[in-house]
Amino acid sequence: MARRSDHNREELYALAIGAARQIVESDGIKALTARNVADVIGYSPGTLYNLFDNLDDLIVHLNGSTLDDLFDKVSALEQSGDPESDCKALLGSYLDYLNDHPGLWYALFDYAIPTTMTVPSWYVRKIERLMEILRVAIAPLYADTQMDETARAASVLWAGLHGITSLSNDGKLQLVSEDDVEDLASFLVTTFIAGIQSRARQ
Incomplete structure (x- = not known):
């Protein structure tokens, strides 16, 4: 089950960037999706959009x-x-x-x-x-x-x-x-x- 409140915003941000890095390092930029990042960190994709405007914003970060x-x-x-x-x-x-x-x-x-x-x-x-x-x-x-x-x-x-x-x-x-x-x-x-x-x- 996806976690909802285990981490504060700063911790979630670090988790998301770390997951994005992991995905890109292993499978390339084409594999980087909100769902894949969410699956790695154990949160819903919607949580990511509280941190980033969209996938492009995540990639910029x-x-x-x-x-x-x-x-x-x-x-x-x-x-x-x-x-x-x-x-x-x-x-x-x-x-x-x-x-x-x-x-x-x-x-x-x-x-x-x-x-x-x-x-x-x-x-x-x-x-x-x-x-x-x-x-x-x-x-x-x-x-x-x-x-x-x-x-x-x-x-x-x-x-x-x-x-x-x-x-x-x-x-x-x-x-x-x-x-x-x-x-x-x-x-x-x-x-x-x-x-x-x-x-x-x-």
């Missing part, structure tokens, strides 16, 4: 927790001040997370928030603090007054790395290269930073 996990992982790295070394260390940590949690990674980056749904400000902040780590890594390549250029470069580098990892995660990387994802991503970091340094010398 799940992805928010994944962003927290990613931030905790990459922010634990101590940056040396050498852009190439630091970017490659961040890349390695990021790829480790992808390999350990492919289902969560897929849900985070392949799920499209509906155009009718406003992206929560807290969600945007979680993304921004991740991007800030990359901006700090490449900041030594720019003058302190070039904040916009630094941010733009971080966005471009991130987009390139994401493209490589997405192709790899979808099993399509071999269509464009015989190199593995680590080698291609590392090469991108090296050439991207070399390009910035070359421009600075001109």
